[in-house]
Amino acid sequence: MLTAGLVMIVAIAAAIFAATTRNIVHAIFALAISLGAIALAFLILKSPFVAAMEVLIYIGGISVAMVFAVMLSSVGKSAPSEGMTRRLGAGFAAIAFFAGVAAVLIGADLDGLPVPETSAEAWSVQQIGRDLLDRFNVVFELLSVVLLLAILGAVTIASRNDGHDEASSGNAGAGLGARMPDEMRPGDSAASVNPASPASAAPSASDASRSEEARA
Amino acid sequence: MPKTLAEMLGSPMLAVATGLGGVMGLLSFNALFCIYLERKISAWIQRRMGPMEVGFHGMLQTVADMVKLLGKQLITPKGIDKPLYHLAPLVVFAPVVAGTSLMAFSGSFALHHIDLGLVLVFTFGGFAVLGIFMAGWGSNNKYALLGAMRSVAQNISYEIPLLLSALSVVMLTTSMGRTVTVGDETVAVQGLNLFHITMVQMDRNVWFIVLQPVAAILFFIAVLAETNRAPFDIPEAESELVAGFHTEYSGMRFALFFFGEYSNMLIGCMVATTLFFGGWSGPLLPGPVWFFLKSYALMAVMMWVRWTYPRLRFDQLMRFCWMVMIPLSIVNLLVTAFFLKVF
Known part of the structure; x- marks a missing residue:
């Protein structure tokens, strides 16, 4: 339980850092750490295959592809500075998405689901x-x-x-x-x-x- | 069924400690031995003597070099990206330890025994690219960045034929033996389990290189590229990039990159041994001896290749991968699937 909590704290903290930092390369590596923590969470949930795939695809594939994209893109004409409205819009979109997922999860009858096989x-x-x-x-x-x-x-x-x-x-x-x-x-x-x-x-x-x- | 270390010692913590110690010992010995081997092979190919001064025929030369590296000053350049620069050697080296512990050394003994062995080996192999990029970017040096950039491009590209050629062996394993009898017990074969891949080859008395020659060659070439070995060593092309991604590293930090490279070579050769050369199987000598003999024979071939072929140009390297290796490996996979379905 303690391990799971620590893993989730790392995942969330790294994700927040990735979303807020101005340094794009730091953001990529923070995202990789966050994804690694999620892989650990899958491992704690006794799904080694999903954990391995998480690392293989998201850290080994997607993060490396992002790194590649950063190297191929020209930073000279970098991203336009985000205005307040854009930030607010993005914030609202994120909150709405989170609220939607939370609503579905809270509303769902989780106890009625068949017990997953653990063999x-x-x-x-x-x-x-x-x-x-x-x-x-x-x-x-x-x-x-x-x-x-x-x-x-x-x-x-x-x-x-x-x-x-x-x-x-x-x-x-x-x-x-x-x-x-x-x-x-x-x-x-x-x-x-x-x-x-x-x-x-x-x-x-x-x-x-x-x-x-x-x-x- | 191989017994795991935890079963033998009866305590998981003890198993982790001894396993880690054993793997680190193996990798350290491997690096020292391989540097010596590389020098001697290169000298032999170039009709020189190689190191001769320290110890018998220069056998202690790499030990002396290691002591020198330990004593060297760690120079930290100004203007680096501190977290990335300092983490990079660890990110290159740590996954190697994990990958080595998954290997199927012998039929009776294992550090881990999991059905996902092959997947995990490739998973840990993927970390090296990130570490190399961290080093190149964090050094704030244009040669380092160029080296890292080449390395990332090369690694992404060559990972495709690597996985595809390994996949054809996995298909073969699951189709050839649904069950394998070893001693007095019968196991259901898992295609991704490194031990089972070896057992099927032992059971059928055939090495998969005989059945999958194309996949074996593609795999070996892809391993050469993944480990940044010549003729694919443009990430650290000395003649143009100083030393590539590790230009700004000195002392033990540099040594860790070197360790990582030689360990990755060993892992590549060990996986190739398991997939195509029957793993630990062989007459008379015990299993692990055969396993390491085969692995180091492959390692010697890697060094032979390095001192035989000139370095490729970057566009030649990319074209070779995308125009030759990937189509060939896909065709090989399809042909394998076709034959397995028909016969």
């Missing part, structure tokens, strides 16, 4: 896999639609940057090449890449603004 058999990887492709197949397929949308969104954003040069947006290797600073960019493959692409200046720009951030 090791019921939570084996095989059983989870079978359930995913059998009982919860529709949900599983819906999740893949979400992934498809994410891929489509990424392609759309990538092709908007240099719409006239479709070769580089469709090719992940060349796409990364386009974002390399000049001294790293190899001569021959850069021929197909627009040298005036704003993204190519990103790392050096982020480097300069980062040193200011670190001092702040």
